[in-house]
Amino acid sequence: MADEQVYTTINAIKETPKVQRFTNLVTVLGTGYKSFGKVSWGPWPYTYAYNDVEGHRIQVGGKTNINFSDKLELHGYVAYGTDDAKLKYNVGARYILSRKRWSEIGFEHQEDLQQVGLMSDKLESSPFFLGFSRFGELRRPIMVRETNLYLQRDVLRGVTERINLRTRHFDPTYDFAYYTNGPEQPDDIATSFTATEVSVLTRYAKNEVFIENDNERISLGSGSWPVLSLKYTLGLNNALGSTVEYQRVDVGVEQEFVMGRLGNTLYRIEAGKIFSPVPYPLLEVHTGNESPFYYDATYNLMDYFEFASDTYASLHYEQYFEGLLFNRLPLIKKLKWRVLASSISSTVT
Numbered sequence: 001m002a003d004e005q006v007y008t009t010i011n012a013i014k015e016t017p018k019v020q021r022f023t024n025l026v027t028v029l030g031t032g033y034k035s036f037g038k039v040s041w042g043p044w045p046y047t048y049a050y051n052d053v054e055g056h057r058i059q060v061g062g063k064t065n066i067n068f069s070d071k072l073e074l075h076g077y078v079a080y081g082t083d084d085a086k087l088k089y090n091v092g093a094r095y096i097l098s099r100k101r102w103s104e105i106g107f108e109h110q111e112d113l114q115q116v117g118l119m120s121d122k123l124e125s126s127p128f129f130l131g132f133s134r135f136g137e138l139r140r141p142i143m144v145r146e147t148n149l150y151l152q153r154d155v156l157r158g159v160t161e162r163i164n165l166r167t168r169h170f171d172p173t174y175d176f177a178y179y180t181n182g183p184e185q186p187d188d189i190a191t192s193f194t195a196t197e198v199s200v201l202t203r204y205a206k207n208e209v210f211i212e213n214d215n216e217r218i219s220l221g222s223g224s225w226p227v228l229s230l231k232y233t234l235g236l237n238n239a240l241g242s243t244v245e246y247q248r249v250d251v252g253v254e255q256e257f258v259m260g261r262l263g264n265t266l267y268r269i270e271a272g273k274i275f276s277p278v279p280y281p282l283l284e285v286h287t288g289n290e291s292p293f294y295y296d297a298t299y300n301l302m303d304y305f306e307f308a309s310d311t312y313a314s315l316h317y318e319q320y321f322e323g324l325l326f327n328r329l330p331l332i333k334k335l336k337w338r339v340l341a342s343s344i345s346s347t348v349t
Contacts (some may be wrong), residue, residue, distance in 0.1 A: 003258075023306050031216075032127040038068035045131030046077070053138050054081025054113065060092070066214035071096045079112065088112040096114065102160075102217055103153040109146070113173070116140040116283045117305035122297045129298070129336040132291040139304045142281065143171040158222070167196040167240045170281055178279045180243070195278055196242035199233040226255040234280070246276035263322035271313040283308040286346060299344060312347040 027033050032043030041062045049057040061077025070075075092108030115138055123130055145168070146308060152162040171192045181188045208222040229252045237245035250272035259265050265280040272284060286309070288294055288302035296316060319341040328334045 055083030
């Protein structure tokens with residue numbers, strides 16, 4: 001009976017117009033999408049941009065939501081630049097096989113203009129950063145035609161496996177060339193290339209808690225336990241038109257915990273190695289940040305394309321002091337300001 005009263009109270013609060021307006025605003029700002037019936041428009045940060053290659057870029061896109069289906073999601077966009085007069089597009093679908101032990105399969109195909117220093121998979125969850133990066137001068141713009149197929153499943157509690165098959169054709173729009181058979185044969189060069197790769201990702205997060213927002217699953221963290229990841233990538237030569245072959249390994253560990261009176265600590269360690277010579281767009285290009293926004297997956301004092309490496313290790317560290325200093329200042333304490341220290345370093349070769 002008490003639980004029913006709690007649920008009734010929560011539902012009544014959720015139906016309050018003021019709460020609904022605030023919830024809708026937070027959802028639009030947080031996800032980049034605005035729902036209209038069975039379709040959600042977005043991501044809105046991509047709607048307009050102006051740069052030296054495309055001129056005025058207009059993009060219209062969206063995806064289906066849970067009102068359309070609680071298993072199938074369709075998404076895509078079309079974009080057009082007034083200066084390059086080229087149509088770019090993206091089409092894709094994902095299907096939730098199981099919610100009990102979360103499993104999904106997905107497909108995507110796109111052809112769009114990208115920048116060499118901003119093609120990292122780590123940036124997929126930041127439409128705001130990628131949207132604003134299309135303004136101004138584009139650094140090493142490259143047309144990428146990509147087809148991607150993946151299968152993901154929680155094989156055990158806390159253990160997620162993801163297998164990916166992806167083929168990408170890179171056609172740089174700037175002066176670019178690479179030795180197809182090494183510098184020993186300088187006459188064998190190419191100005192574009194294709195990479196087909198299979199990758200397997202294993203992720204372990206003990207006691208991780210999730211919530212579901214329509215067809216999306218959002219992690220609330222795993223308490224003070226570290227999150228471990230291991231990814232192996234194999235580049236296949238002569239597969240689906242591929243012209244390069246390589247192997248790559250990436251590892252990572254991330255943890256957040258309480259340090260008593262010092263507040264909360266978060267750190268992230270990543271390392272990786274590519275075991276074969278490849279064109280530099282396939283290297284680990286350490287992501288700079290020229291936007292006015294702070295983003296913890298980037299080097300915020302570095303430009304978009306300053307460093308690329310085949311071997312790297314990085315450390316990201318944040319310390320939230322939770323009022324340790326400002327709570328001792330009466331006027332500042334009323335403002336509820338907090339001190340945050342952040343540091344990121346990297347070793348590359």
